[in-house]
Every structure is written in C-alpha cells, then in structure tokens.
Amino acid sequence: MIRIVIAGPRGNMGKEAVQMVLETDQFELAGVIDRKNGGKTLADLQGLPDAAVPVFDDPVHCFQETQPDVLVDLTNPDTGKVHMKLALENGVRPVIGTTGFSEADVEEMSLLAESKELGAIIAPNFAIGAILMMKFSQTAARYMPDVEIIEQHHDRKLDAPSGTAVKTAQLISEVREKKKQGHPDEEETLQGARGADVDGMHIHSLRLPGLVAHQEVIFGGEGQTLKIRHDSINRRSFMPGVKMACEEVMRIGVLVYGLEHIIE
Template identity: 45%
Template structure:
C-alpha cells in the first residue's frame, strides 16, 4: 500500500485528493496536514479514526511514501522542502513557486534520488494543451496566452499559463518579438520572454486556458476548459504511481505522459 499524506486536506482540492486516495485499492491515507485547523480529531472531517491530523510541520512524525500538496502559494515551498528532507515523495499541485524555488527543490530531491513531481496542472486536457502548444511554437513565431480562473485563485498568472509560456520559449529558443512597448495601463498583460499572458479572475470559471498563435494570413487557437476539479485527480493518481518508480523530481505532468 502507498501511504499518503495530504497537505491542505480540508480545502476543496484537498478533499478531492482525500477521496481519490480512499477510493484507491493500493493507497492508504495516513495523515492530513493544514496549519489553519485547530481540531485534530480525524472523525471531525469524516476520516478514519486511524488518520493523523497535524497543524504543525514539526509535529509530523508518521512514515509516508507520498506527500500530496494542495495548500497555498505562501506555504508550498516549505511543505515540499519538509517532505523531501523526510524522504517523502512530493506530488505538488499548488502553484505560485518561483523558478529558483523549484530548482532548489529539484536539486534536493535529485541528490537524495527521491522521486517527485511539481505540476502546474494535473488535468490531462491542460497538459496535452501545453504539449500541443510546444509543438506549434516551432512553426509560429508569435503567440499570446489567455487564462481564466475563478475569483478566489490567489496567484496570477496561473502556474499553467507560466508553464505553457516556458514550454513555448524552450521550443523557440529565443524571445518573442515585441510590437508594443508603450503600455501605461498594462493592457498587454504579463510577459514571459515576449509571450504575453492575460489573466482573468471571475465567478463562473474553474480553470480555462487558450493559446493563440498568429502567422501570416492564419491563426491557430489551442484551448482547454475545466468544469469540475475532480478531473485533476486522474492526473494526480497517475503521478503518484509514476513518482514511486522514479529517483528524481520532474517539473510538469507533461514530462511523464
């Protein structure tokens, strides 16, 4: 059995991760972590009485194989660092870390030959969208990204949009040409090596993204839409089974599908 700790277990995504683990024949939920909870009785959260609940990293004293993280951007780096230092394979779905932070975590895990994954998105449609965009970037010199999320999403742009822009940049091997530099109102959005990223935060959305490529006399739009967060659990489950077999930390679900 794969023993799992879920960080952010009482949040909307954490609850779906808990259900996925409990519904799996080869996984066992051994602990939940969330620093904002005060009641440490697992039955308060409809969990098995043998599940341990923690609200301090320093109190976690239970053995586990995998650390699933759906916490918040300000906490995810320390959470992941804790997991790696304690030999627990991280499966990180929380966005908001810098490239420097993910590089440090990869170095730590690789030195310990510990498998893990940091993924901006566990939705298979989003991951395939990123892979398709990376392929298209080889043939289109210019593109922009529009991402749409619910009003409660903290970080902007999303980790998925940033990762898409990174893959586009890697495929081209150079910055995208710029057509406008005078933008006092910042209407042109964010910028990653020339690729503009426009972030919407509105009620009614869960997680949508489209990448629009433009060429002479033609455009190409690659889009995906998430209507239920449960869809992410397919990717999380796939990732768990993959990191158990790996001896390094990978960045992006696209690296293993």
Template identity: 50%
Template sequence: MIKVLVAGFDGSMGNKTTNMVIENDKFELAGVFSPFAGKDNLREYTEFQDQNVPVYKTYEEVAAQKNDFDVWVDFTVPSAVYQNVKFAIENKISPVVGTTGLTDEQLVELKALAKENEVGGLIAPNFGISAVLLMQFAKKAAEFMPDVEIIELHHDNKLDAPSGTAVQTAKMISEVRTAHHQGNPNEKETMLGARGADFEGMKIHSVRLPGYVAHEQVIFGSLGESLTIRQDSFDRSSFMTGVALAVEKIGNYNELLVGLENLL
C-alpha cells in the first residue's frame, strides 16, 4: 500500500484526489493537510464520515509523522506550493504536484534538492492524458509550422494566468522552434494586452469564464493552411487517471520530473 497525504484536500482538485485515493486499492489515505482546516479528523466532514484520517495543519505535525507518508499530493495554491514541495523533499516524502506557480529558478533549486535527498517527485502542469498528448502533438507540429499561438480557457476562479499547461506547451514548442516575432513587425496595440502574453514571440491568450473547467487550443498558421490542436477537460475527474499513475510510479524515481509524459 502506498501511503498518501493530500495537501489542499479542501479544494476542488484536492477533494477529487482524496476520494480517488480512498477508492484505490493500491493506496492508503494516511493524512490530509490544510493550514486553514477547521477540524482535526476527516471523519468530522459529512462527506467522509467513515474515514478515520488525521487532518494536519502545520509542517511540524507532518514532520512528526513523516514515516507514515510515501507521497505528498499537492493541489494547494501558487503562494504555498514552493514551500510545500521543499518541505516534502526535505522529509523524503515524494511530491506529486498539480499546483502551478513555481518559477524556473525554484524548479532548478527543487530539482537539486530532490537529487541531493534521492527523492522522486513530479511537477505536472496537467494530469489530463488529452492535455499531455496535445503538448506532444504541438511540439511535433511546430517542427514544420513554427508560427503558432496558444489559447487556454479555464473557469473564472483560477488564480494564475496563463495556465501552467499553456506555459509548458510553449516551452516544449520552443525546443524545436527558433524564437521569432509573429504578426506585423509594426503592429500596434490600440488596447493594451490585445495580442496576449509573449513567450519567445509566441502569443498566449487566457480566457476566464464560468462554465469552463480546463481547455487549450494551439493554432498553427502557414502559407495557405492552418492546423488547430485542441483538448477539453469537462470534469476534474479526468485528471485522476494521471494523478493515480503518478502516485503509483513516482517511488521508482530519485529525481524531480516535470511533466506527466515522463511517466508514460
């Protein structure tokens, strides 16, 4: 049994993850974590009345029981994710992280820390299989169609923009695409931000509307033709296959990986 702690269990993705861990015969829900939790045991929540699982509110509480956990699944908030992952690695708990907001500099530091502690971990901009495939397809397409823009669409409660998935898509495309400006070199925005964010000449556009969950399209343009690759996640349950895969496999590694595709 893989012993799992879910950080951010009181959020939408954390709730889905908590239920997934409970229902998976290979996993044991050993604890949940949230500094803002108002209860001490998961069974105090109506939804989880049959679960005798401690609710941890501080790092010190978790550290005192660190041998009880194999994997720290993190669906918290961008402002907390760096410290959470650092804490997990230092205590030799493998982090599986869906929270966005880590900077490139923080990733470099956390990768070095994981290597030093010989702890496997995964930072995944997206746990949806369709999103992982979209990024792979987009990277391949960019070899032949280097003019590209990205549109990502999410629910209106999402905190960060652009999404981690869109940024990771742009990074993967940049591996095969020479950076260059797209559009008229003399273009002028008559309204600030009309052309979107800029990543090495690629434009990224963020949509935030009620009714959406997580969606992305990558649009390529070439002489006389275009190509659009799109994925849609209509329900957060679509991410649970990837989360379960990561929880099951991450113990076989001793480094911090970025992207679910590394485990497929």
C-alpha cells in the first residue's frame, strides 16, 4: 500500500488524481493540501468524491500528521517548487506535474533527493502518448534535423512554451547539431513571429479556451515533411502516467526528469 498526499485537489488535474487514487487498490489517499480549506475533509470540497480525507493548508503539518510515502503536486510552478523541497526535507517522495522548473531548480532538487536517498519525479507531461511522441521525435531528428514545434494549451496555462515542448527540444538537441533554420537573412517584421529559438529550432505556443494539451513536431526535408502529433482530449489521459510515476518513485533513489526515462 502506497500512502499518497495530493496538492491541488480542486484543480482539473487534481480532481482526476483524487479519483484515480481512490480507485486504485494499492493506493491510499492519506490527505490533500489546499491552502484555502485547511481543517476540512475532502467530502467538504464541492465537486470532489465523498471521502473522509483530511485537508491541510500547511504542507509540513500534512506530512507530519499523515506520514505519506508520496506527494503528488498538481498546482503551479512556484508552489510546486516549494512543495517539492518540503517533501524531500520531510522524507516524502515527490511526483511533480507542474512545469516551469529551470535547469538550476532541477539541479538543486536533484542534489537534495540524492542527499536524502529519496526518489523524485518531475514530469512535464504525464500522458504516455506524449512521452512516445517525444521519443519518436528524437529518433526522427537523427535523419531530419530541420524541425519546428507547435504546442497548444488552454488559456489558463501560466508558462510558455510548455514543459513538454521544452523537453522535446532538449531531447532533439541531444542528437541534432545546432543549426539556424530558415533563410540566412530572415527578419521578423513583427517581433516573436518565428517563436522561441532553441539551438536553431523554433517553438510556437498557442493559448486558447477549449484546448487541453496538444503538440505537433514538424520535420522538413527535401521534397517531404513528417508530422508527429499528440492530443490529450481530456485530463483523464494523464492518470495512467501519474499512477506509473507513483509506483516508480518508490523504487528509485534519485530525481528523474521526464517519464521517458521510466518507460523504456
């Protein structure tokens, strides 16, 4: 039995995670962290399953009272970083589903996880199909190095580009030599028209109501194009990855950034 605490239970992803944990035989929902509803129970929160699970507004108090094995954080970048550090300092293995971590953040958390000999996972995307999209894109880039990324998300997403897009570009950069794409004398007549630049690749971000999470990686070659696309139609699509991360984080003793490292 894995005892789990969820931070952000009222969000769209948080609600799905609560339901997944309650439905999984080997998981036990020990508590939830919600800065606005400390002292209540999960049953008190509108729209959430009827369960006598305590709600805490202080993560340290939550960890000390419930003694969980795993923290699943589905809040926002700033809160996720704080919760991750507090979890590791209190002997709890974090599974973080918020993006926006810098390389320095990841390095700091990695050193902390190693010093505590605790597993930790930061997942820019929990959808298994999205992980496969990234891995397939890395393979394609070995043979078609001219590539651009278009990512689309709902208009409440805080960071741009998405963590998935950044992670995809990082994976491609590992097998692709840096090169500037487009015409050598290319000029933006409107700033930002060509998107963000990562080692010569361009990333374009769309933010619109009605979207969930979508990404297309487009490769161009002589007389041909290749498109690798993934669409999350609803947030239930992320739950198999959350479940897998909760199980895997119990088996490792270091920080893992990206689920592609645990689905070989």
